[in-house]
Amino acid sequence: MRGKRLRVVSAVLVALVLAVGLLALGADRPAQAAWQPSKPVEFIIMAGQGGGADVYARFISGLIEKHKLAPVPFVPLNKAGGAGAVAMEHVRGKSGDPHTIMITLSSFVMTPIIQKLPFSYKDFTPISLVALDNFFLWVQKDSPWKSVKEFVAAAQKESLTVAGTGSKQEDELIFTFFEQKADLKPFKYVPFKGGGTVAANLVGGQVKATVNNPSEGLPHYPGKLRPLATFATERHKGQFADLPTMKELGYDISYQMMRGIFGPPKMPVEAREYYAGLMKKVFDLEDFQAFLDKNVLDARYLAGDEFGRWVGGYNDVHVQVIQKAGWSK
Amino acid sequence: MDAFLNLLGGFEVAISPYNLVIAGVGVFLGVIIGVLPGLGGTSGVAILLPLTFTMPPTSAIVFLSCIYWGALFGGAITSILFNIPGEPWSVAVMFDGYPMARDGRAGQALALAFIPGFFAAFIAVVLFTFFAPPLAELALRFGPPETFAILLLAFSTFTGLGRGSPMKSVASATLGFILASVGLDVVTGRPRLTFDSIILLSGFSFITASIGAFGVGEILQSAEERLEFRGTQGKVGLGDLWLTIRETGRSIGTFVTSTVLGFWIGVLPGTGATPASFMAYGLAKQYSKHPEKFGTGAPEGIISTQSAAQSAGIGALLPMVTLGIPGSPTAAVILGGLYIWGLTPGPMLFIEQKDFVWGLIASMYIGNVIGVLMCVLLVPVFAAILRVPAPILTPSIILLSSIGAYAVNNTTFDIWLLLAFGVAGYVFKKLNYPLAPFVVALVLGDMTEEALRQSLIMSSGSLWIFFTRPIAAVGVVVALALFMMPLLRPGIARLRNGLGAVPPAQA
């Protein structure tokens, strides 16, 4: 920045170049061999600082930086509020922008079903799935219930007090699912703002059960908490190989949380392919796989239309349960 | 004694040249983050988190926690000098810090924040060192009813906080409560008072509100008097240190209560340094011999808030390390770091990762020493800022304030809110509506409602839950008694004067 005039001149020049560039993009030329981001990428997080989505976003952008996977920095940007609605609205406003991506969780499909919003998951460009987060059914270690069967028997007799993150979000969804499939008395569901606090309230005996993600329950395992089952479709490998799935116990409930990457509406194809490729590189890193293993996430990579179809199915499951629970409006 | 030996081991780790440098850099960055309104301790730590991927975990945690310590110190600086909070937890410091600085005692006000703040942090670290596991156990007994009782206690200490018309205090506080309830209702998951606007779903940020109402409002008000925002005047010198230590000695009771209270509020999950500083302020005022001086530059007002904030900051890391539960938003981000470095928080950490835990604890001692030295040595630099001509200072502060508001949600909407709150703050101040009840209600309002409604879900709607649980019962009863105080006082006075003084008709 040497002088004002230089700055103005260069600014005008670049504005011209950009304008021409924009026109060219509009003309829908065939995809160039290697599109690359030319300025810092906004990495939108659908939740506040310190939550699960935040950790993933910062981890991924840190890995990109550490392993020099991209020519520009990925800047994590929190857009909390409205269970993701604020973030989605922001990204929707960036239609066609190749320098904005968003990390999502279940609220990405749930929020538009529950709230009256001018958009749905379909408006966004699916880039890739990087992992599926799991849910365990946790009880206190000294609780009398040693199996799901005993838990169900108790929950059929009286309304148990349970806790989860947020209201009308994935934790409550799972409990509602459970009620519907196992014919339980309605749970008294106490919503908290964060998963860590939920686990603390179970350890402290304020509530009887939670469906915390493994990473939230693990600090208290095996000292204080006991998982009774996993909501995954198949058994986990490693530490929790003995943990039964709900499905094999006869309750047809499986649920996993999407940790996926989406772009704004009408994202250029070459940008979409670029980010999908980049996420694959991140996914294949040893650091990333170790992180997933440690926190009992399923490593699952999907991209492009395959991912789009997967999200469609994921959405349908939510629509069914939410309608049955009477949450949609 | 075990803790003592472990601590020595921890010092060995923390004092390695690499970790010392890391700690120094961390504290320095923290102070900058604390000073700049657009950079909070929470976002600062979040943003620098990726830098730690290449460090060994112990150095990484030393780095991040030192940023936090630096930010805890630094937040007070802009609050005191310009009436603009650099951090959420330094809003309460403004109540008395800024009036004192405007009186020409900026140096003393800063010293009253730094020195007691340092000692408070030190006491908190000692508590952390020797009592971490039992305190964590105790924190777990605090469910929503207990949290509600504590928040109710906080409000009860604020009765009679505002000066001037009590009705205006009530209006100001209710307005704060109403703004606090805007957004997505955590309990029902439905939008409230958002009038179908998506942007309002995030609610009103208390940071935007306090930068606006206090900072921008102040700028407008001083514009009236002499065209320019004059900030604060007066010499800032190291001679203030001695005065401060004497003053702290005189308010030793306030200092100790604020430190202990702050530490405990920090340990409880989901609260953190911000509510702690407000509670300490209310408490200090309630039990001060000169409550009328609060809000006009009372030393106790600065000592209580800053001590509470800094010991709460330390306290917030306790449940994070021992239980994996963040005690504050900043701790939540550091916790995320733990997962990324491949560590699992919890009791096992004390056994499996001794170097990590005790290195962290030792660095708390070191970081706070570095922090206080750095801040005290920087005092002359702050003095230089005060000498910048007003025509330059005013627009710079306005620009920095707008960054502060923008960074809350990364939307320009907050900048417009800043303007609106600025005008409202200006008008309120002129018409003698007290601003403190408004901010306190905005900060603690939704937390309180949430705790109450969580408790009532647990009890299926019965209020008895607050009286059947011993800790909650004590808190609620004391709080109710404090609320009644203004009503009961005349009666008590009458009783003291002997029953004979009471007319028979009323006896």
Next chain:
Amino acid sequence: MKRAEIITALALLVIAGFVMREAIRLGPGWGEAGPRGGFFPFWLSVVLGLSSLWILFQALRHGSQLARNAFFPPGAIRQVLTVFLPMAGAFALFEVVGFYVTALVYLVFYIRLTGRQSWALTVAVGILFPTVTFLIFERWFLIPLPKGRFGEQLLPF
């Protein structure tokens, strides 16, 4: 002062009215699991309404006393506006050309025209301030500041 008191009280009353309407829509009652979403907003709006009515009543009753002090001391309104209008203007400009260009324009305008400082100082601050904020926020701490509608084209770095 009297008029200001009355206007403020009326404004609070209007806010109370809006909140009450919304609270009733949300359900102001006590459900089976404690207060419903509108319970607190409803009672808050009642308290706010009552206290603003009280303030209004007081202002009308003691009006003559209040009227003696003007809300703006003589000449103050001009002073306040010289700070307020450029500030509001700058905020509007954020939306169009973003933070950095606005900061330059605003600082030059304010320091030179309102503050009457020398050109050298004005230009130095006008360029230094955006540069330093750019380095600190955008580069080191990776906090993108508002770019406005055209900011990205004006400053493409």
